[in-house]
Amino acid sequence: MAFDSATAANLAAGVAMGFATIGPGIGIGILTGHACEAVARQPEVSGDIRTVFIIGMALTEALALYAFVIAIILLFVV
Amino acid sequence: MLLVEEGGNKIVEALHELNVQTIVSIPKVWKFDFSITNAVVYMWVSAVVVFLLFFIAAKRAKKEPEKLQTFAEIALNFATGHLTGQIGEKGKKYYYLILTIFTYIFITNIIGLIPKPELFKPYTPTANINVTFSMAIVVFLITQFQGFRRHGFRGYARAFMTPSGVPKALGRPLNVIFVPVHIMGEIFKPLSLSVRLFANTIAGHLIILVMLGLLLQYANVIILPTALFVIIMTAFEVFIAFIQAYIFSLLSVVYIESAIYAGH
Numbered sequence: 232m233a234f235d236s237a238t239a240a241n242l243a244a245g246v247a248m249g250f251a252t253i254g255p256g257i258g259i260g261i262l263t264g265h266a267c268e269a270v271a272r273q274p275e276v277s278g279d280i281r282t283v284f285i286i287g288m289a290l291t292e293a294l295a296l297y298a299f300v301i302a303i304i305l306l307f308v309v
Numbered sequence: 310m311l312l313v314e315e316g317g318n319k320i321v322e323a324l325h326e327l328n329v330q331t332i333v334s335i336p337k338v339w340k341f342d343f344s345i346t347n348a349v350v351y352m353w354v355s356a357v358v359v360f361l362l363f364f365i366a367a368k369r370a371k372k373e374p375e376k377l378q379t380f381a382e383i384a385l386n387f388a389t390g391h392l393t394g395q396i397g398e399k400g401k402k403y404y405y406l407i408l409t410i411f412t413y414i415f416i417t418n419i420i421g422l423i424p425k426p427e428l429f430k431p432y433t434p435t436a437n438i439n440v441t442f443s444m445a446i447v448v449f450l451i452t453q454f455q456g457f458r459r460h461g462f463r464g465y466a467r468a469f470m471t472p473s474g475v476p477k478a479l480g481r482p483l484n485v486i487f488v489p490v491h492i493m494g495e496i497f498k499p500l501s502l503s504v505r506l507f508a509n510t511i512a513g514h515l516i517i518l519v520m521l522g523l524l525l526q527y528a529n530v531i532i533l534p535t536a537l538f539v540i541i542m543t544a545f546e547v548f549i550a551f552i553q554a555y556i557f558s559l560l561s562v563v564y565i566e567s568a569i570y571a572g573h
Contacts (some may be wrong), residue, residue, distance in 0.1 A: 282391060289556040293501050296508035
């Protein structure tokens with residue numbers, strides 16, 4: 232099998248997706264851990280913490296999703 | 310290599326579910342295609358469902374709520390609960406917008422998960438960047454309009470410049486950096502809002518479809534774990550549909566709030 236541009240695009244999609252999940256994975260881990268800690272310390276403000284947690288998770292998760300979109304473009308468009 | 314070339318067919322076939330299927334084709338007007346596709350039909354269906362849900366619930370409103378009214382009230386409280394929490398009393402105007410965004414996204418996501426007959430191929434409208442981007446554009450326009458109306462052109466432009474605490478001699482030249490960064494930030498808000506919803510929806514569907522393709526292709530080898538995975542993923546998708554609708558409405562509220570309290 233020759234290493235042409237389509238193969239390179241497929242490979243790039245896999246590599247992009249794999250590397251892009253590292254950062255958000257660490258980020259969501261830290262976020263969830265701290266949210267748990269905060270709820271354990273002050274259970275009475277768990278509603279506010281949940282809102283902040285969901286916003287933070289959405290913003291962190293978006294980074295991996297940008298890479299996912301790039302991977303889709305590499306796979307189906309390029 | 311042989312595995313991929315041999316087994317690729319049915320998996321790729323399963324991915325064709327993501328294609329839009331034209332039902333009634335209408336000739337193009339200049340560059341715009343107005344044909345009625347299954348995506349459009351599902352968007353109409355979900356709009357009608359949202360309308361009927363609240364219309365009937367409001368018609369039958371009683372002091373002791375029944376099933377439908379209870380559901381509508383829970384949706385209202387859930388979708389708009391953070392509105393007054395974030396914005397305060399000024400936020401009450403946006404009840405309808407946020408409630409519509411929340412229920413519409415939730416119902417379009419759920420409709421995409423329901424199995425359907427062969428005539429209308431299953432399709433999730435929110436797995437299409439055009440749909441999500443047009444919703445994000447509406448939020449963007451409302452945000453900017455509110456910013457200009459509440460602060461005037463000068464006041465709102467000041468929110469894009471250097472913060473007021475900085476001395477003038479330093480603040481004026483620093484605007485070269487601050488203004489483009491703030492403008493880029495405003496432009497990226499609707500972009501990330503739409504890409505988040507689109508990518509989350511399409512990622513879930515892609516995983517389910519790839520697993521179904523694997524199931525069809527290698528049915529004699531790996532039937533049980535794949536089938537279990539598909540079932541669990543589909544259940545997880547219902548949760549994702551709900552969370553994404555919540556996040557979209559919550560972030561819309563946050564963006565509108567940032568325009569209302571710009572420069573504070």
